């Protein structure tokens with residue numbers, strides 16, 4: 477019996493060998509039929525300068541089945557939204573209907589050449605136009621460009637629009653005097669980066685102890701006549717709705733600045749409230765969060781920029797417009813900041829988003845938003861007795877906790893996140909937002925059901941108990957993974973990305 481078990485386990489460990497270790501000299505994965513034409517010298521096919529014959533040592537020699545098993549095995553080591561909840565705060569890792577993926581793969585769209593003549597691409601242009609219309613309605617901001625390829629890219633586009641507008645409103649070069657972009661200390665790191673890249677210097681607004689923008693500090697920073705604008709995330713990255721948004725917009729407008737809203741958290745507002753109605757001038761959305769398309773994996777994304785009528789002439793070109801029944805690729809905007817992305821942007825994202833919006837409809841979008849907020853509040857309530865919540869206000873679509881209580885036993889946020897893996901959950905976002913010490917930012921999204929929320933809460937509460945009765949268990953987690961804790965600093969600073977033969 478024992479030898480049987482040994483046989484089985486050795487088979488499993490064999491399965492875990494690297495593809496390089498499976499290599500056997502001379503093993504091949506394919507066989508070509510015998511040559512029935514005259515052999516051409518290799519130099520006539522691929523000139524030697526294009527050939528690489530220096531570094532082939534170590535390339536695995538494996539069969540087809542080895543290759544298939546290697547990749548399939550690795551795919552089973554991955555965690556994904558198709559396996560379970562992905563509560564990464566600020567990332568909106570929600571499950572999206574496969575229908576949207578089918579739509580993005582419709583051959584007529586997927587295979588259309590981006591340089592196809594306008595008359596041959598009417599259907600594709602109509603998709604862009606209709607999505608622009610839908611996003612204008614959702615945000616309450618009529619000017620829309622779908623060109624930006626990510627949230628941060630949308631931010632930069634929006635800030636460039638503000639700059640171009642100020643130069644027209646106040647005279648050429650005026651933006652050189654209005655050089656300040658105000659950004660709350662709770663903002664996503666991409667906000668200051670976008671402002672800086674667009675030629676602004678950043679001044680940071682303090683948050684109040686309630687986690688909201690400090691109006692007094694905002695007033696003070698606005699009093700020097702140099703403010704070009706404010707970049708405000710709403711709900712902010714603490715998961716709280718900036719309830720003073722109208723007053724905030726008024727303060728900035730009175731100071732001659734414009735209000736840019738980071739709309740990456742629109743999952744909490746779609747179908748319920750519109751930034752345009754709050755006084756916002758320009759916003760970006762993350763289609764790859766809020767409107768289908770899985771977030772993560774480094775792209776591709778789509779970060780549309782939506783703005784007021786006043787700012788519309790400055791949007792990137794080409795714009796997609798409609799004249800009668802025809803859709804046009806329109807370059808007729810002399811004040812435009814120009815092109816920010818090749819062709820029309822990441823078109824597949826637009827198809828997914830339009831499919832998402834139109835299949836949900838008005839009521840469905842609102843319902844999704846309400847479920848996202850309800851789920852976060854359910855978690856806020858479920859964990860309130862075991863974890864410290866730094867702000868009293870009811871959260872929107874995500875909730876932040878801290879490790880304040882657990883750290884008294886030497887257990888910190890990182891340990892809690894690692895232990896969560898043993899319970900079968902992907903960890904939450906940790907140590908962000910930066911202004912909350914030991915932050916754990918949890919965003920369940922609307923795609924998580926009641927049962928899974930309860931399981932997550934039970935896991936988190938169990939970890940809180942472990943932190944008291946058996947802290948070592950948490951400190952040494954994860955216990956269920958192939959690899960325990962990595963030296964994360966070394967992994968980031970000195971990554972070893974290449975396998976090398978032993979000697």
Ligand SMILES: Cc1ncc(COP(=O)(O)O)c(C=O)c1O
Nearest residue numbers: 566567626627628664666738740
């Ligand atoms: C609040 C906020 N702003 C901006 C971004 C940047 O978006 P992206 O990663 O697409 O550049 C994110 C990313 O999730 C975000 O959460």
